[in-house]
Structures are given as structure tokens and as C-alpha cells.
Amino acid sequence: MRTYELSKNGYDRSKRYLAGGVASSLRAAMKPVPLFAESAQGAVVRDVDGNAYIDYLLGYGPLILGHAYGPVNEKVYAAMQRGITYGLQHQGEIELAKLLTEVLPCADKVALSGSGTEAVMLALRLARAYTGRSKIIRFHGHYHGWSDSIYTSFPSADMPSASASATASGAVPPGTAGQSELSLRDVVLLPWNDQAALEAALAEHEGEIAAVISEPVMCNSGCIVPRPGYLEFMREATAKRGIVLILDEVITGFRLGLGGAHGRFGIKPDLVTVGKAMGGGFAVSGVAGRAELMALIDDGTVSHLGTLNGNCVATAAALATIGELAKDDGAAYDKMEKNASKLTAGLRTLLGKHGIRGVINEIGPVFHFIFTEQTVVEDFASFNLRDSAKYALFAERMLEAGVLVRPNGLWYVSAAHEDADIDATLEAADRVLGGLR
Incomplete structure (x- = not known):
């Protein structure tokens, strides 16, 4: 015992x-x-x-x-001897960004952050800035981090929620006490794997939707795969309306293959978020996507901040982990x-x-x-x-x-x-x- x-x-x-x-x-x-x-x-x-x-x-x-894991720890330790973080640019950032553009099918450029939550925050910001619209479609049972603007009620055995149903006003229920009453006003919450529901929402909110954000596989809530044609419809319908398609691959990225789920399924989103497995246990995440969207960071339209973004430990860990996964x-x-x-x-x-x-x-x-x-x-x-x-x-x-x-x-x-x-x-x-x- x-x-x-x-x-x-x-x-x-x-x-x-x-x-x-x-x-x-x-x-x-x-x-x-x-x-x-x-x-x-x-x-x-x-x-x-x-x-x-x-x-x-x-x-x-x-x-x-x-x-x-020894080979990753060795690379991280060697990086630490040269400096843990500089607040300056270094070669590791270039190497990791270049590698991500090579292995992620949708990636023209990338931005590095520290957590999946931060990556999602940046992706949503890029989508709103690019489209000039504010509303975001997301789905029941998907988890996109715990920031106020996207964290909704999430019934789970180990993830307590503020509410499991819509509020009396019909607004999207928050994920926790303390969220601003206005934080989710631009979120449209839909059932996933339901093409008709998505089609109806896109029609109802024509010209208002900045992004559709979705896990490519509903991992946290049943490890449910998309029905045949569902992600393809999502890609086609968003592209036709000038809506940014964000696939949240913080879980599936580098776990379902070097190209993530979007590589496995042959779907090319506008933006993808990655994290978790990418760093092999070290804190690192990223947003990758089309050059036109990432250019909003290039020209300063969208600020991308973070004291430890792209630090030496994180980039060394990610480079080593991806290298080990790619072997043989x-x-x-x-x-x-x-x-x-x-x-x-x-x-x-x-x-x-x-x-x-x-x-x-x-x-x-x-x-x-x-x-x-x-x-x-x-x-x-x-x-x-x-x-x-x-x-x-x-x-x-x-x-x-x-x-x-x-x-x-x-x-x-x-x-x-x-x-x-x-x-x-x-x-x-x-x-x-x-x-x-």
C-alpha cells in the first residue's frame, strides 16, 4: 500500500x-x-x-x-553557459524561427513567446488588426489558454469553471470569477464538428468576424477528430469571407508530427499557435503564419512584447527537441x-x-x-x-x-x-x- x-x-x-x-x-x-x-x-x-x-x-x-532527456539538457546547459537571456537578439532566435518556417506548412514567418496563452493572445490581436473586425468564433470544449478575451466556461474534472452554461443575458459564460463582464462580448461560441452551425454563424455575422479559432483535434474534450470535410469547409468558408483561420496547435503541434495536425490533415491556416511539445518541457511558444499577417509585427502596427521572448534557454530547448524528433x-x-x-x-x-x-x-x-x-x-x-x-x-x-x-x-x-x-x-x-x- x-x-x-x-x-x-x-x-x-x-x-x-x-x-x-x-x-x-x-x-x-x-x-x-x-x-x-x-x-x-x-x-x-x-x-x-x-x-x-x-x-x-x-x-x-x-x-x-x-x-x-539528456541531449536536450546538454544543449540547454551549453546555452546557459553563454547567458540565459540578454534582452538582445541572438543566433538561437534566427535558427529556431528559420526551422519553424521549414517544418510548419503554413509558416512564412514566426513570432516567439513563452506560453500557449500568450501565443493565442497574439494570434487574435493579429487577426483583428488585419481584418479591422472584432468578433471571434470559437467552439465549445476547446481550450485556448486562460486570458480574459478567450477563456470561456470549460467543464472538466480538473478544470473548475465559473459556469457551465450561458449567462442569463445569453452572453458567453466566463471561465472564472474575476473576468471582466465585457471581456467575452466579441466571442461567438459554437458547437464544433457542426458545419451547419458554423455556416449559419458566418452568415449571421457577415462582415463582423475577424477570426475563427479552433483546435484541429478537440484534445482536451474527448480527443475528437474533425468529421470528414469539416476543416476543409472551415478553411474554404473563412477564406471566402476574408476571415483569419487560426488553428491552435499548442497540444497537437509537434505531437502529431513535425508539421502538426495541419500538416497531417493537409489544411493550411492563416495562423497557427504552437507550444508544449515544441520545447520538450521548457517554456516556449510561437505564432506562425502568412507573411501578410506577420507583417503587422514587422511594421509596428501590432506590438509583440515579452521580456523573455526568444530567450537562450527556450530557443536551445526547442531546437534540440525538434532536432531529436526529426532524427531517423x-x-x-x-x-x-x-x-x-x-x-x-x-x-x-x-x-x-x-x-x-x-x-x-x-x-x-x-x-x-x-x-x-x-x-x-x-x-x-x-x-x-x-x-x-x-x-x-x-x-x-x-x-x-x-x-x-x-x-x-x-x-x-x-x-x-x-x-x-x-x-x-x-x-x-x-x-x-x-x-x-
Whole structure:
């Protein structure tokens, strides 16, 4: 029986000094207690109580090569010896920007930032400046960071929201208390994967829409892929109306291939946001896109600010991570997808073995595990019929069995996971699912 006494003590101490006891609100949802890590290597993380876990949380997505990956750390350490950040330009910025224009199909130029939230803020600003319009279409269940202008209610087992439905006035519900009442007035919130709904909204708001922003895969809410023709329609309809199409690839970028989801699907957005996996665990993000839009930064029309943008550590980490992912014709992707497929196939078999109803939606090395009576989950409405409490209990018991998973059901597989990790995970899941039955 595992004990978590030192993590519990750490959490109690943390709450005296750190608001909420955690540095990001998501982490407070972990049961039986938010873990305090001691160290990590490869696909394994160890807590302060000496417990080891096979890790599918992966820092909420960035650790695509696993923990403490030597070749990346070496490049970062070498960069640090020359200076961590200058507030001046340096060669690493040029090299990373050039590389991104080479691997991202939509990229003529890029701008570098520190987080996915910042990248989305810049993309929206570019779209509004370019079109001279103000309204933004976004979709239920998509997450685009937590800035006031785009953060809407987001029901999730580990992401509390201010409200799960529209306000009494019919306005878009905010994601948290403290958002300005006016912050979301220009947001039009629609169901995703619904071509008719998008077409109707574009017609209703003709001449008012600056941008449509969408995850190319609805990763946070069911790992739902677009229906055939949906992204193609989105691209065609926005281009026809002079609307900027933004694909938010903070999760899918560099996880579904070097070209991200838009490269995988053959869709060319006007702007794309990238982050998470791009830095292999270091804080870096970017906006890439058409030269005409990026020119608004060139000429000063749109300000792009940030003290640590393009710093030496971030650029070194991103260059090293992308370089490792590109090795041997993308062998890391082949390995990740093979292991993810083995894991999801095994989990589906175990659901059948134990007579538990569930759905696992998978694309590449990321998948969502859902307990539900539905036979398919392909939109946000059906995703919301899941038994989130049952999954949270599953996650807690998997932790006791030595496997770390996110309480909302989203799993990431890294290049560090080996066959033995997959086998051990399935053995743990077999025991846990047997107990849930």
C-alpha cells in the first residue's frame, strides 16, 4: 500500500504560502493529494514519499521526449553557459524561427513567446488588426489558454469553471470569477464538428468576424477528430469571407508530427499557435503564419512584447527537441504511435473483459479514455455524458497502482515509453478495472 504522507505534509505547508497550495489550479484536482515530485527520468516520475509512477501526464503535454532527456539538457546547459537571456537578439532566435518556417506548412514567418496563452493572445490581436473586425468564433470544449478575451466556461474534472452554461443575458459564460463582464462580448461560441452551425454563424455575422479559432483535434474534450470535410469547409468558408483561420496547435503541434495536425490533415491556416511539445518541457511558444499577417509585427502596427521572448534557454530547448524528433525520418513518432496503439488496444480489451462501458478516442500518441454509455463520442455534447466521477476514481486507483494519469482522461505517450511500460500499465489497469466493476 502506497503512502503519501510527505506529499500531504508538503501540500499543507504549501497552502500557508502558495495561493491554492499549487502553482496551477489544475493540479489541485489530483486525488488523494496533489503529488510532490522528487525526481523524474524517462517515462518515470518519483514522488517525495519514494513512490515511482509510469507517467502519462507528461507535465500536461510538453514532455514528448520524456523527463530529463539528456541531449536536450546538454544543449540547454551549453546555452546557459553563454547567458540565459540578454534582452538582445541572438543566433538561437534566427535558427529556431528559420526551422519553424521549414517544418510548419503554413509558416512564412514566426513570432516567439513563452506560453500557449500568450501565443493565442497574439494570434487574435493579429487577426483583428488585419481584418479591422472584432468578433471571434470559437467552439465549445476547446481550450485556448486562460486570458480574459478567450477563456470561456470549460467543464472538466480538473478544470473548475465559473459556469457551465450561458449567462442569463445569453452572453458567453466566463471561465472564472474575476473576468471582466465585457471581456467575452466579441466571442461567438459554437458547437464544433457542426458545419451547419458554423455556416449559419458566418452568415449571421457577415462582415463582423475577424477570426475563427479552433483546435484541429478537440484534445482536451474527448480527443475528437474533425468529421470528414469539416476543416476543409472551415478553411474554404473563412477564406471566402476574408476571415483569419487560426488553428491552435499548442497540444497537437509537434505531437502529431513535425508539421502538426495541419500538416497531417493537409489544411493550411492563416495562423497557427504552437507550444508544449515544441520545447520538450521548457517554456516556449510561437505564432506562425502568412507573411501578410506577420507583417503587422514587422511594421509596428501590432506590438509583440515579452521580456523573455526568444530567450537562450527556450530557443536551445526547442531546437534540440525538434532536432531529436526529426532524427531517423521521425522514428520517434513511429515508436510513440506504435506504443499508443498497443496501449489503447489493450485498454479496450480490458473494458470488454470487465464488462465496463467506455470509449477511447486516439490520434497519434495522444488519447482520451472515457467511461460512458455512448458507443461513440464525436462531439462535445456526447463527451459531456461521460461518467467523470468514475474516471476520477479510476485515475486515483491507477496512481496507487503506480501509473500517473490526468484525472480528466487525457493521456500522452512519449518517446521514452517502452514496451515494458505499456505492459506494466495494462497489468495495473486490469487490476483497477476489475475493482471498478
